[in-house]
Amino acid sequence: MPVVLVVDDSAPNREMIRMYLSTIDVDVQQAGDGVSALEMIEARAPDLVLLDVPVVMITGLSQTTHRVMALEAGADDFMAKPVEGAELIARVRSALRLKELYNTLDSAEHVIFSLATAVEAKDSFTERHTHRVGESARLLGQKLGLSEPTLDTLYRGGIIHDIGKIGVSDSILHKPGPLNAIELPQMQAHVEIGESIVRPLHSTSGLLPIIRHHHERFDGSGYPDRLRAREIPRVARIVSVCDAFDALVNDRPYRSRRSTEEALAVLRAGSGTQWDPETVELLATELPTLHHLGAA
Numbered sequence: 001m002p003v004v005l006v007v008d009d010s011a012p013n014r015e016m017i018r019m020y021l022s023t024i025d026v027d028v029q030q031a032g033d034g035v036s037a038l039e040m041i042e043a044r045a046p047d048l049v050l051l052d053v054p055v056v057m058i059t060g061l062s063q064t065t066h067r068v069m070a071l072e073a074g075a076d077d078f079m080a081k082p083v084e085g086a087e088l089i090a091r092v093r094s095a096l097r098l099k100e101l102y103n104t105l106d107s108a109e110h111v112i113f114s115l116a117t118a119v120e121a122k123d124s125f126t127e128r129h130t131h132r133v134g135e136s137a138r139l140l141g142q143k144l145g146l147s148e149p150t151l152d153t154l155y156r157g158g159i160i161h162d163i164g165k166i167g168v169s170d171s172i173l174h175k176p177g178p179l180n181a182i183e184l185p186q187m188q189a190h191v192e193i194g195e196s197i198v199r200p201l202h203s204t205s206g207l208l209p210i211i212r213h214h215h216e217r218f219d220g221s222g223y224p225d226r227l228r229a230r231e232i233p234r235v236a237r238i239v240s241v242c243d244a245f246d247a248l249v250n251d252r253p254y255r256s257r258r259s260t261e262e263a264l265a266v267l268r269a270g271s272g273t274q275w276d277p278e279t280v281e282l283l284a285t286e287l288p289t290l291h292h293l294g295a296a
């Protein structure tokens with residue numbers, strides 16, 4: 001019988017998981033802390049470990065397929081050996097920030113953020129896309145000297161901004177090529193769908209401008225409200241640049257990834273028309289740190 005090891009410091013949580021799993025043919029073992037979990041793994045290697053912290057995999061395997069396999073197996077992040085000190089620190093901070101976010105959520109917020117994760121999972125090409133967007137947006141906000149609550153808004157908004165895609169059909173989300181006149185409005189509706197999902201929660205009201213306005217364009221030709229320049233909330237302008245950059249440097253269904261330089265050239269070409277010039281240039285100065293986060 002396969003062995004499933006459940007690691008959680010809360011006995012009621014472990015018990016709940018054991019009860020859920022009692023309906024399938026598995027031997028559920030429990031550990032209340034990391035030390036006893038390791039002892040149990042040593043004594044008898046489990047087939048599966050369920051634990052409540054982010055998992056970052058470090059391995060000598062470096063091909064894209066290995067990376068995808070690790071992430072599909074549930075790793076939150078992936079680093080290839082040899083690991084650089086600065087990269088390790090950036091990734092550990094990032095994983096701990098995610099854990100901290102989940103620790104502070106109430107149950108309604110938990111549902112919202114889980115939905116955002118489900119959206120991400122719908123499109124395997126995005127991997128940890130939204131999490132990296134949150135990290136990069138927070139970093140740029142920090143460089144701009146924005147307040148701690150605003151940095152938190154940028155981080156959460158970066159993670160949740162595309163939550164409305166849960167209401168867009170997979171055939172449109174995954175279409176390898178440009179969308180037609182019928183599909184395009186359905187795709188664009190994700191900003192308003194997202195807004196209506198999050199609006200009932202008062203605690204996340206600060207995220208609404210990011211969700212609604214992350215596809216506005218600096219020249220006023222974006223959607224849904226055709227806001228221009230500084231009419232676009234600053235947090236939305238920042239997330240929009242981070243979102244575009246991370247999408248460019250990672251594989252998408254319709255094209256393979258660009259180099260950091262190519263991605264920056266695309267952003268600069270659209271600076272002042274699509275994107276906020278100030279944010280684009282700020283991102284350019286922060287490329288090494290973004291690289292450590294896995295965003296490039």
Ligand SMILES: [Fe+2]
Nearest residue numbers: 161162214215
């Ligand atoms: Fe979007």
